[in-house]
Amino acid sequence: MDEPEILSAEGEMGYTGLEVRKNESGFEISQEAYLKSIPIQTNDLPRKSLSSEMLNEEKEEKKEEDLVAVMMKVMGVLGWVYRTFADLAFVFNELSRYSSRPTGSKLVAALLALIRAHEKNDSLRFEGVIDPKLALFVDAAYSLSRCEGRGGFEAYLVDKKEKIEGMRRTNLAAWKSKRIKRKLISSISAELCALVDGVKQSFQWKRLAEALWMKPLKVEIYTDSAPLMEQLESGYSKREPRIDGLLKYVQQELRALNFKRRGCFRFLLVGSGQTDTQRIVGKGERESSTSG
Incomplete structure (x- = not known):
């Protein structure tokens, strides 16, 4: 086993396609060289x-058996690339369902996602934090016609004194986007399922940060759903009593996290194959805390 090395300022090291660089403010992780090594023929693609x-x-499309091998290869590459591209999480999780039953349009979408990653050349940036807190943003999308939802979250490790208005968008520690595998009757139940996923995984990040900083870690959870906050406070749902068990579970886990809950508005803008997220605290911000 190689001896541990200390990365000096402006130093760089590579590991399984990842490039880790140290600068004056912290660290940067990118996959620039790995993306450049992947040849993609763009001239023949029907979409740009x-x-x-x-x-x-x-839209029903017929599975194309001859595309299975190439689709699985492309999805394997995309699955690694999205580890440093948070805005590809939704695309990867949607397209991964077609790895073994690809269609022409889904293969084109996967290739365009790789091209997008190559052009954007994004990276994860981590800056120094003295007194950290975990800021967890939770959201969900809901389809009324299919009674299905998709949940997601982003977790940032930032300084405890940072407010939502000026919170840095570096230090993204974890993110996830996945289809909710149950039929839902409203967007509130979709938001609750997304919250369950985020809260469950918050414990491991909390333990890791507390071990590194050797102090208790505050957890703040942000949601744009006022009805969900009301249900969490009351512990039951008037319209959907079957989710009362989930509400009780989340209440229990939130007490264990010793969290602070805040309400915020979130606007999701989609265009040119890119998903951007803006979070703005509303004037009627509500805040409550529960100690474990």
Whole structure:
């Protein structure tokens, strides 16, 4: 086993396709060299940019057996690339369902996602934090016609004094986007399922940060759903009593996290194959804390 090395300022090291660089403010992790090593022929693609319509499953398409091998290869590459590209999480999780039953449009979408990653050349940046807290943003999308939802979260490790208005968008520690595998009757139940996922995984990040900083870690959870906050406070749902068990579970886990809950508005803008997220605290911000 190699001896541990201390990365000096402006130093760089590579590991399984990842490039780790140290600068004055912290660290940066990218996959620039790995992406450049992947040859993609763009001239023959019927589309030049990724759009949400290409991921729509309502349009029936016939599975193309001859595309299985190449689709699985492309998805394998995309599955590694999205580890440093948070805005590809949704695309990867949607397209991964077609790895063994690809269609022409889904293969094009996967290739366009790789092209997008190559052009954007994004990276994860981590800056120094003296007194940390975990800021967890939770959201969900809901389809009324299919009674299905998709949940997701992003977790940032930032300084405890940072407010939502000026919170840094570096130090993204974890993120996830996945389809909720149950039929839902409202967007509130979709938000609750997303919250359950985020809260369950918050414990491991909390333990890791507390071990590194050797002090208790505050957890703040942000949601744009006022009805969900009301249900969490009351512990039951008037319209959907079958989710009362989930509400009780989340209440229990939130007490264990010793969290502070805040309400915020979230606007999701989709265009040119890119998903951008803006979070703005509303004037009627509500805040409550529960100690474990």
